[in-house]
Every structure is written in C-alpha cells, then in structure tokens.
Amino acid sequence: MKCLGDENGAHLLLSQMENSYYEMSEIHQKGKFSDDGGSYNGEVVQRMGGVARNHADALARLGCESVFISAIGDDQNGTFFRQQSHRIDISRVKIVTGKPTCTYLAVNVCGNVKFGVVTCDPLLKTITPSLIEKNEDALQASDFILLDSNLPVPVMAKALEIAKEHNKQVWLEPTDIDKVKKVFDTGFIGAVTATSPNANEFLKWAKLCNVSVHPSVVDSADSVLELIEKEKTKLLLNTSIFVVTLSNKGSAVAYRNNNGQLEFQSLPPPLQMRKVVSVSGAGDSFNSGVIAGLVHNKSVVESLQIGQECARLTLQTSLAASEAINPSLLH
Numbered sequence: 001m002k003c004l005g006d007e008n009g010a011h012l013l014l015s016q017m018e019n020s021y022y023e024m025s026e027i028h029q030k031g032k033f034s035d036d037g038g039s040y041n042g043e044v045v046q047r048m049g050g051v052a053r054n055h056a057d058a059l060a061r062l063g064c065e066s067v068f069i070s071a072i073g074d075d076q077n078g079t080f081f082r083q084q085s086h087r088i089d090i091s092r093v094k095i096v097t098g099k100p101t102c103t104y105l106a107v108n109v110c111g112n113v114k115f116g117v118v119t120c121d122p123l124l125k126t127i128t129p130s131l132i133e134k135n136e137d138a139l140q141a142s143d144f145i146l147l148d149s150n151l152p153v154p155v156m157a158k159a160l161e162i163a164k165e166h167n168k169q170v171w172l173e174p175t176d177i178d179k180v181k182k183v184f185d186t187g188f189i190g191a192v193t194a195t196s197p198n199a200n201e202f203l204k205w206a207k208l209c210n211v212s213v214h215p216s217v218v219d220s221a222d223s224v225l226e227l228i229e230k231e232k233t234k235l236l237l238n239t240s241i242f243v244v245t246l247s248n249k250g251s252a253v254a255y256r257n258n259n260g261q262l263e264f265q266s267l268p269p270p271l272q273m274r275k276v277v278s279v280s281g282a283g284d285s286f287n288s289g290v291i292a293g294l295v296h297n298k299s300v301v302e303s304l305q306i307g308q309e310c311a312r313l314t315l316q317t318s319l320a321a322s323e324a325i326n327p328s329l330l331h
Helices: 049-059 076-084 130-136 136-141 153-165 177-185 199-208 213-221 219-228 231-235 283-294 300-315
Strands: 014-017 021-027 042-048 064-067 071-073 094-096 103-109 114-121 145-149 169-171 241-245 249-254 262-268
Touching: 014 094, 021 049, 042 049, 042 064, 042 076, 042 300, 049 064, 049 076, 049 145, 049 283, 071 076, 130 136, 136 153, 136 262, 145 153, 145 283, 169 283, 177 199, 199 213, 213 219, 219 231, 219 241, 219 249, 241 283, 262 300, 283 300
Parallel strands: 014 064, 014 145, 021 103, 071 094, 145 169
Antiparallel strands: 021 042, 103 114, 241 249, 249 262
C-alpha cells in the first residue's frame, strides 16, 4: 500500500475470496413477508462487497495504493467487479474460467437482514497456496497484510508463513464466527499482529484460547477490556492491536504503545443508531482508517480516531465504503 504523502512508501496486500460482488434485495412491506412463494414490492441493488475488497476501496479513498490478491469468474459479476475497481490494483486477481464470481444475496425486510444466500465454493476450490507463492513479492514489499478468513486454511497458512518469514504486520479479519478457528488451524496464529473480531467472534476466539467467559462479557466495552487485561497472555497472543467491535455498544481496544506497554481504550459508537443507513462495510472502513493512520506514522490513538471517522461516514450510506472517505482525514 503506497500512501500519498508518505515519503517512505508503504504497501498493503489484501487477500480475500467471498463476496467480490454484492447484491441486496430490499422488501418494503413491513410485517407482510412470509414463506408463501409470493412476490413482494421492493428493490434489488447490485453493489461491491467482500471484506478485503471493502478494505481496499476504503484505503484507496484515503489515498493509499492497495495490491489486491483474489479470484473472480469470467462472468458478468466478474466484469462488474473489474468495472468498479478502478481505484484498486487488481492486476494480480486471478480470473477463473467456468466458475461463478463469489456472490452474496441479502434479503432485507425494512432494513433488517432476514437471510443471505452465498455462492463461493466453486471458486474457492480453485484457490491454492500457489496463488500466494506466485505473489510473494507483493507480500515481501508490504508494510501491512490484511488477511480475510474466507480463504481456505492452506492459503491462509501460506500467507502467514511468508509474512512471518519477512517480519510483516498482519491484520486478520475473522469475518464470521464459524471461520475464527481457521487461523488457529494454520499453525501460524503467532504471525497475526492485529485483529478485529466482533462480539460473537471474540467469544469464539476466547474459547479457542482456552479462556472461559460468560456471553454477557460482551455487553459492554469495559467488561471486555477487564477480561482482556486479566487474560492478556492467552487472548492477545502476539497481537499489538486487538479491537473488539460491539455494534451500538462501541468498541474495546487493547494495544501496545511505542514502549511496548499494553494500553486499553473504549470507543463510543461512531454514529447514533437512529442515523445509521447501513452497517455493511462500516467495520472494514474503521480498520482501513486505523491501518492508513499507522502507515502514516500516526499514533494508535490518532489512528483509532481516523478509523472512527471512516466508520461514521460509511454508516451513513448504503455503500460498503463511503464516497466521502478521502485523504484529508489523515491530516
């Protein structure tokens, strides 16, 4: 990731698979939606999505050059992805013939997601560690590697192995409670230097770290921070930044300062819930703001505030990264 105004230059690799293309169905008839085979008035919106792609978009809007490693099909959705990715370096994206681009369909009723349908397995099965090996130069040149847990375990393992070999910072995005375990299965969990689980993902993380917790611990940022401080050795592992996002309860952040000392900070929600248009992509925008701030030699506290502002802007739009995110947020 090469950021404008950064004399040293910086590089970011983003690896992701699921949701390269995103489609939403919005049904407006409150209380009338049922499983009866009927048709409902609403709207269907096609837009970009995907955890790492969202990060790449937000980082690009912040003036950062991102190298995006992924795969798409040679279909209409793949074409849509390419058309919408002019801000991002997608030269290393693999195009797979005869496989559909990963797609997610969310069915929303009055703003609430009732269910989602995803197609990604056909394309995921074509991704092997060799894709990462072929792009080792990008990882070696990077300052930050953002790793999306939608990837298969062997692929994640290869990325982490290379990151460890070259002493690179890795931000892990767990993406889903059922995918938290993947990074532990790689055997390279120690290569992760930053992560950002949500409440449910954090509870799963704690369980995998052999820390017994009551689900109510995620009811507040303060209780999460108390637990992290008590079990810091088990929970934080080798991370220097650990962010637990708690939706309308804000976020709990544990980080190491320049002296290596552990500090704790609770953050308020970026935006009042009544003003939220969509939560989709807000966490990715937050992470991107933090990463961009750190790359620009901002302090962790300053970087967190940049992340908060990026999240606030994205929460006010239906896009996965607000068009209002721009390089001026770094100054």
